Amino acid sequence: MKKIKLSILAMVSMLGGMFANAAQLPNDLEWISNADEPIFASENAQFGGTFRTYLQSFPQTFRIVGPDSNGSFRQWLLDSRPNLVRRHPITYKWIPELADEWAYGNDNKSIYFRLNPKAQWSDGKPITVDDFKYALQLMRSKDIIAPWYNNYYTEQVDSVSEIDKHTIVIKSVQPKNREDLMTTLYDIQPRPAHFYKPKVDKNNDGVDDNFVRLYNFKAEPSSGPYYVDKVKKGKSIRFKHVGKDWWGYSNKYYKNRYNVEKINIKVIRDQDIARKHFEKGDLDAFGLVMPSLWHDKSNSKPYQKGYINKFWGFNQLPQGSGGVWMNTAKPHLNDLNVRKGVAHAIDFDGMIEKVLRGDYMRKPNGLGVGHGEYTNNEIKADQFDPPLAAEYFSQAGFEQIGTDGIRVNSKGSRLSFAITYSATAHTPRVAYLKEQAKEAGLELTLNLVDGSSAFKYVLEKKHELSFHNMGTSYIPQYWEYFHSDNANKAQTNNFTNFSSPALDQLIMSYRIEFDVEKKRAISREIQQVVADANVIIPGYMVPYVREGYWRWLKVPNQPMTKLTEAMFDPIGISTFWIDENVKKETKSAMKKGKVFDAITIIDDTYKL
Structure with missing residues (x-):
């Protein structure tokens, strides 16, 4: 009897320890x-097939x-x-x-x-x-x-x-x-x-x-439908689906999504070469957001013969921070007058109208828009105004104009900054800004840094000016961009290296504020402080997706959601699928010279 009592006591003690x-x-x-x-997926979706796409550079980790x-490949993981x-x-x-x-x-x-x-x-x-x-x-x-x-x-x-x-x-x-x-x-x-x-x-x-x-090139197991299956370093990466019995399909919101069985990603460093691969049928979809692609380069024979379709769908994604980021740790950019001058010497509106055919929209606020009452709608982007820019430059000591039209100060320093960007396709845009800036006596030198290396370059704060945008969440965040904990440190998102004790205090108050209305008010105040500091020149935003796709890719009857970032993204919302029968039909038609109707789908359900 005593042994039984002792066993029960021991068990109670053990359970007490377990739950302590x-x-x-x-x-x-x-x-x-x-x-x-x-539900936003389609019951008609089919599972299977290999989706073929590309990256412009192999990931660094x-x-x-x-x-x-924190490069572009992270989203794939x-x-x-x-x-x-x-x-x-x-x-x-x-x-x-x-x-x-x-x-x-x-x-x-x-x-x-x-x-x-x-x-x-x-x-x-x-x-x-x-x-x-x-x-x-x-x-x-x-x-x-x-x-x-x-x-x-x-x-x-x-x-x-x-x-x-x-x-x-x-x-x-x-x-x-x-x-x-x-x-x-x-x-x-x-x-x-x-x-x-x-x-x-x-x-x-x-x-x-x-x-x-x-763990630099050792991918961890995935909780999602896809995992890294095969890698040819520098050349390609293959993801494979866990299978139809993936645990996520027990969730109604996952059913009929992530429908492709394999994803093959090739490294194709040049976008024009990638486009040619796409039009030959080696890639399944290709982004056509850029006006030159949508208006000029999507009318080749595969489009005319109906083998490739076009898709334009509008979304309502919040827009993140970005445009041109000015690194205040670099010479002269720590001067507010210089930054104000640069802001009025950058002609984003002209670039949108003349280079981008008016397809894009100007961001009014360098910290983004679309966050409801968190957004300070009183902020407006500085307009291109060379005479006003020249006044600010003169106040900063750049009073003289050299023989080449570029301003210099009393020490002989030229008013010249390198602008870093990551894609060859953006060269005409940045080149336009360069030419326009000359009107204010500002020289911009173009610094193209390939793909993921560009983001590493700005993370390490090597840039003077950086031409890029960032993503955002439903509720904006500021600590990573502007708190002094992240200034003058590599591998942080404080791309401007700007901070101040007053801004630090606002950011920390924003972080801990319980009352929603007060938090939104602090957000608007933070945005005003950053706007007054002129460290981000608001760029452009694109509230839609545009893609070319081979006709064997299928979409739901209502393709877009408010948060769709790419229609044919196999890892995002991912509601498209591959119809293998249509693929065989198309391949056969191409050999026989048979044509189909050219199709352009425009989904403006969520157009603002």
């Missing part, structure tokens, strides 16, 4: 699933964090992977992904998530609560050499705790309103703890001391 570190589930939680939002990871929840692309409501349900804690800091028990990695291992806990561990580690993530996952995310085998609670450091709280915590993606077992861990943080080198 587990969080408790409140009894008054209201669980949310938003299971009745509209397969890591999702750390040096060189992450965009098809589920978050805990995601905004519905039409209604903007949160819908389930890795989490089937969620509930907000009464402390205004916590969100509870019930995980889909079917979720697993592409290597067959189950996605566990430990993988979410490890995500926090990884992102806080100094070994990943990613200060932005170190900071965010320390100052914004307090903890990830286990409730039970399929339930977690994630807690924010600061109390936030529900919208802010979810925006802060929703995209904490799990990281496969079984994959990242460290061999060397002297600081005992669970992350290999040689993380950056060790």
Whole structure:
């Protein structure tokens, strides 16, 4: 009898130890699933086939964090992977992904998530609560050499705790309103703890001391439908679908999406060469956003004969920061008068009208638009005004004009800046800005840096002026762009190296403000401070997608959503599919000289 009592006591003690570190589930939680939002995929979709596309440069790493990871290839590794929840692309409501349900804690800091028990990695291992806990561990580690993530996952995310085998609670450091709280915590993606077992861990943080080198070209297992399957370094990358039994298809919002079985990505460094590959049938789709492509170069025989169709669809994506970023750490650009002069010497409006045929729209605000009341609509982009630019340049000491028409100061320094950009196709745009700037006595030298190397170049703050745009979230973020923690540091997004104590204070107040109306007001104030500093010259925005595609690619009857960034993107919203029968029919018709009707689909459902 005594032995039985001792066993029971031992069991109680053991269970107490097991749950000592587990969080408790409140009894008054209201669980949310938003299971009745509209479906945006097509029941007619077919699974299978290989989608062929290209990249202009081979990625510098397969890591999702750390040096060189913030390039264009990162989206291929992450965009098809589920978050805990995601905004519905039409209604903007949160819908389930890795989490089937969620509930907000009464402390205004916590969100509870019930995980889909079917979720697993592409290597067959189950996605566990430990993988979410490890995500926090990884992102806080100094070994990943990613200060932005170190900071965010320390100052914004307090903890990830286990409730039970399929339930977690994630807690924010600061109390936030529900919208802010979810925006802060929703995209904490799990990281496969079984994959990242460290061999060397002297600081005992669970992350290999040689993380950056060790995982540079070692892609982790995927939680999404696609994983890296085959790599020919410098030449090509192949993604493969997990299969029709991918766990995500148990979620109604994933059904009939991610329909292609394989994705072959070739490295084709020149866009014109890529276009020729496309028109020969070696690539399945090709972007035609650029006016010269849509108006002039999409009328060749494959289009005329109906083998290639055209698609133009409008979206309502929030527009991120960008245009021309001025690096205030470079000589003369720390002078406000110089920056004001440059702003009035850059003729974006003329470039849109004359080079881009009026197809694009000018951003009024360098920090983006489309964020509702977070956007300061009082801000207007500076207009091209060479005489006014000259006045500002003179106030900065550039009073003389050299024999070549470029201004110089008393020390003989010429008013000249290199403008960095990443695509040969953008050369006519930047060349136009260069010619127009001469009217104000400003010289712009063109600095074309290939593909992903260009982003590394500006991340390392080597640029003087940078011609690029950034993406954005539904609620704008400012810390990474303008807080002094990120100024004059490589591998951060403070491309302007601009900061000030007053701006720091506003940014931190914005981060922790609970009241939505006050937060929006602070956002507008931050945007005004940045506009007054003249560190970003607002560029252009493109509220649509335009693509050419071979007729075997099919789309839903309602192709676009508000958040569709590319119609034929296999890793984004991805609702298109390949009709293998139509592909055979088309190949046969091409051999026999048979033609089809030329088709252009225009979906203006979400045109503003």
